[in-house]
Amino acid sequence: MEKGRNLRFSRAYIPTSKETPNDAVLQSHILLIRGGYIQGVASGLYNLLPLGKKILDNIRDIVKDELDRAGCQEVDLAFVTPAELWEESGRIQKFGKELLRFHDRKENLFVLGPTHEEMMVNLVRDNITSYKQLPQNLYQIKTKFRDEARPRFGLMRGREFVMKDGYSFHESEEDMKREFSLMEETYKKIFSRLGLDFRVVEADSGAIGGTGSREFMVLADSGEDTLVVCKSCEYGANIETAKRQPKDAPEPVEMTFxxxxxxxxxxxxxxxxxxxxxxxxxxxxxxxxxxxxxxxxxxxxxxxxxxxxxxxxxxxxxxxxxxxxxxxxxxxxxxxxxxxxxxxxxxxxxxxxxxxxxxxxxxxxxxxxxxxxxxxxxxxxxxxxxxxxxDLVVVKEGDLCSVCGGELHYKKGIEVGHIFQLGTAYSEKLKANFLDQNGKSQPMVMGTYGIGVSRLISAVVEQSHDDKGIILPKEIAPYRLNILVSNVKKSEELEFGEEIYSHFQSLGVPTILDDRKDRFGFKIKDAELIGFPYTLIIGKSLKDGEVEILHRARGEKESVSVDEVKTKLEELLK
RNA sequence: CGGGGUGUAGCUCAGUAUGGUUAGAGUACUUGGUUUGGGACCAAGGGGCCGGAGGUUCGAGUCCUCUCACCCCGACCA
CATH class of the missing domain: 3.90.960.10 (YbaK/aminoacyl-tRNA synthetase-associated domain)
Structure with a gap:
C-alpha cells in the first residue's frame, strides 16, 4: 500500500467554488481556481494546492519517464545564478528586464534563472575534455522565473513557472541532429501519453539562435500562437515562419510604362x-x-x-x-x-x-x-x-502548401514544447571545448529542448473541459477514482464505499472517498468540476444491489451490480 | 512600456452622480432542527481599517491629490 495516493474528501484541502473568480478570463484559469487546484498570489504567481501539485507531479513523472528511457540524465541546477555567466554569454543585455536581478549581502549580482543554457554549459565545460565523453543529454525539471511584461491567463503565462529544460552536447553537427530527432520522437510520446491533441510545427528560432527548430503546439482556440497547417499533408508551421507555393497571378495585365x-x-x-x-x-x-x-x-x-x-x-x-x-x-x-x-x-x-x-x-x-x-x-x-x-510574406488561409499543393488553413496553438538545434553559439562564447579524434580543440555542438510543464496543466484543461468543469485523463488526474457516498448517514452506503476504497487502496490506485456529510447534488457537482475520470456513485440503488459509474469524459452514468463493480473498475482504471 | 477598467465580508457584487443613523445582499462559514439522487429548507449567529497615504468638511465608502495592487487590449515574450 502506498501512502499519499488516497484521501478522504472530508479531510481534504480542496476549496472548490461555484463562483467565477473575477480576475480570470480563460476557461482553464477559471476552472483550475474553481476546482481548487491553484490560487493566485500576485500577477503571474500561483500557489499549487494539493490537487494542482498532484497533477503537476503526474505530468512531471511522465516527462521524466520518457526522457530517462531516451537516455537523458536529470540534474538540478541552482535557481539563483551568478550574473557573470550571463555577461559571458552576452545575454544579460538581450534578456533585459525579464531577468530578475538582485544583489546578495556581499553586493554580488545574481539573477533568477529564466532558462539555463549558461549554467548547463558551465556545468560541463570543465569536466568534458574529450570526444570520448560525448554525447551527453542533461535536463532538469525546475522552477524558472521571467519577469514578463504582461503575465496572463493563469498558469499559461506566469512569471514563475516549471519548465523542463534539456541540453545536449555533441562532437559533431550530425550527432546533434540525431539527438534532435530522438528528442522530437520522445516529445511526441510524452504529449501523446498526456492525451493531448497536438501538432509539431516548424518554428522561428528567435533570440536563442540556432537553425532548425520545432514547436509542439497543443491545438486550442485560446492559443496565443497561430499555426499554418495543411489540410492534405503533415505540413505545419508557426505563422512566423510558414511557407507557401508562390501565388498565381489573377489575370495577366499588360501595362505601358x-x-x-x-x-x-x-x-x-x-x-x-x-x-x-x-x-x-x-x-x-x-x-x-x-x-x-x-x-x-x-x-x-x-x-x-x-x-x-x-x-x-x-x-x-x-x-x-x-x-x-x-x-x-x-x-x-x-x-x-x-x-x-x-x-x-x-x-x-x-x-x-x-x-x-x-x-x-x-x-x-x-x-x-x-x-x-x-x-x-x-x-x-x-x-x-x-x-x-x-521570403517575407504572411501566409494566408487558402494559400497552397509548398510541400503537397494542398490548401493551408490556420489553427490556434499553445506552445508546450520547443526544440532547437543550437550549434556552437554558447559553447564558443563560454569556451566549452573538447579535443576531437585528431587532438584538435573544438567547441561542443549543442541542442536545447524545452517543455512548459506547468503550462501543460493549463493546456490539458484548455483542451479538455465542458460547461460542468474539467475532464482529466486518468494518466494525470490527481485521483483516478472518486467514490461518492450519496448519503453518509446510511451506514450500508458508507460501508460499501469504505470497502471499495480499501480495495483500490491496496491495489495502489490513487483513490478519493467522498465521505462528506453533504448532499448528493453538491458532491456530484464537485466531482464534475474537479474532473475525476471515474466516480463511483453509491446511492439509493444500493439496496437493489446496484451502483453507478460516472464516466466523466463521456458524461454518462452506467449501472453496475455490486458483485461486478470491482472487476469493472479495475478494468477501467488500468 | 502605452491605452482602458476594477479595488467594499472567504467568494461574487450592490451602495459612490447629489457626503449625513450602526455599510448591505447573495453565497460560503458556525449552531440547532427538518431534509437526503443534481450546488436543500427554517431559525439563530460570527465575519469589514470600503486597497493605502494625505487633504477638504461639523461629518468621507462617497469629494480632491498622490500612491499601490489586480485584470483587459496592444507592444514585448528562450
Missing amino acids: GKFLTPNMKAIDELSEFFHVDPYFFVKAVAKKAIFEDREEIVLFFVRGSDELEETKAVGTVGALELVDASQEELETAGLVAGFMGVLNLPQNIRTVYDLELKGSKNLITGANEVDYHYVGATLEELPEDTHFA
Whole structure:
C-alpha cells in the first residue's frame, strides 16, 4: 500500500467554488481556481494546492519517464545564478528586464534563472575534455522565473513557472541532429501519453539562435500562437515562419510604362480601385527601422500589394534584434516619402529586401518616391545580381502548401514544447571545448529542448473541459477514482464505499472517498468540476444491489451490480 | 512600456452622480432542527481599517491629490 495516493474528501484541502473568480478570463484559469487546484498570489504567481501539485507531479513523472528511457540524465541546477555567466554569454543585455536581478549581502549580482543554457554549459565545460565523453543529454525539471511584461491567463503565462529544460552536447553537427530527432520522437510520446491533441510545427528560432527548430503546439482556440497547417499533408508551421507555393497571378495585365498623378492616394485598396488593377500587381513598400546591437538603419521591404509583411521573417532576414515603425522624420531623413515609396528612383544607399515572389515580375504599379505619383508598368527583371530576395510574406488561409499543393488553413496553438538545434553559439562564447579524434580543440555542438510543464496543466484543461468543469485523463488526474457516498448517514452506503476504497487502496490506485456529510447534488457537482475520470456513485440503488459509474469524459452514468463493480473498475482504471 | 477598467465580508457584487443613523445582499462559514439522487429548507449567529497615504468638511465608502495592487487590449515574450 502506498501512502499519499488516497484521501478522504472530508479531510481534504480542496476549496472548490461555484463562483467565477473575477480576475480570470480563460476557461482553464477559471476552472483550475474553481476546482481548487491553484490560487493566485500576485500577477503571474500561483500557489499549487494539493490537487494542482498532484497533477503537476503526474505530468512531471511522465516527462521524466520518457526522457530517462531516451537516455537523458536529470540534474538540478541552482535557481539563483551568478550574473557573470550571463555577461559571458552576452545575454544579460538581450534578456533585459525579464531577468530578475538582485544583489546578495556581499553586493554580488545574481539573477533568477529564466532558462539555463549558461549554467548547463558551465556545468560541463570543465569536466568534458574529450570526444570520448560525448554525447551527453542533461535536463532538469525546475522552477524558472521571467519577469514578463504582461503575465496572463493563469498558469499559461506566469512569471514563475516549471519548465523542463534539456541540453545536449555533441562532437559533431550530425550527432546533434540525431539527438534532435530522438528528442522530437520522445516529445511526441510524452504529449501523446498526456492525451493531448497536438501538432509539431516548424518554428522561428528567435533570440536563442540556432537553425532548425520545432514547436509542439497543443491545438486550442485560446492559443496565443497561430499555426499554418495543411489540410492534405503533415505540413505545419508557426505563422512566423510558414511557407507557401508562390501565388498565381489573377489575370495577366499588360501595362505601358508611365508616371501617373495619384493625389493623396496611399492605400493599396484606393489605388487598386483607381487603376482598376488587382492588388497583386502592386508593389507594397514597408519601411521599418531595424535595430542592431550597435546601430540602427531604415530598411525597405517590398512585397506584393496582395500580401502582408511577416515581421518575424523580416527581422531574421536582415539579422536585426528587432524592427520598429519608422517615424515620419526618419523616413524623410532617409530620403523617403511615406505613402509613395517604390522600387524606382530610390534614394542612394537605402537598404532594400524584396519578397521572393516578386523575382522577375513585370507590369507592376509602384510608388514613385515622389509625393502624389506612382509608376505603372514597372519591372523587376533588371535588378542587379546582388539584390536581396527573401521570403517575407504572411501566409494566408487558402494559400497552397509548398510541400503537397494542398490548401493551408490556420489553427490556434499553445506552445508546450520547443526544440532547437543550437550549434556552437554558447559553447564558443563560454569556451566549452573538447579535443576531437585528431587532438584538435573544438567547441561542443549543442541542442536545447524545452517543455512548459506547468503550462501543460493549463493546456490539458484548455483542451479538455465542458460547461460542468474539467475532464482529466486518468494518466494525470490527481485521483483516478472518486467514490461518492450519496448519503453518509446510511451506514450500508458508507460501508460499501469504505470497502471499495480499501480495495483500490491496496491495489495502489490513487483513490478519493467522498465521505462528506453533504448532499448528493453538491458532491456530484464537485466531482464534475474537479474532473475525476471515474466516480463511483453509491446511492439509493444500493439496496437493489446496484451502483453507478460516472464516466466523466463521456458524461454518462452506467449501472453496475455490486458483485461486478470491482472487476469493472479495475478494468477501467488500468 | 502605452491605452482602458476594477479595488467594499472567504467568494461574487450592490451602495459612490447629489457626503449625513450602526455599510448591505447573495453565497460560503458556525449552531440547532427538518431534509437526503443534481450546488436543500427554517431559525439563530460570527465575519469589514470600503486597497493605502494625505487633504477638504461639523461629518468621507462617497469629494480632491498622490500612491499601490489586480485584470483587459496592444507592444514585448528562450
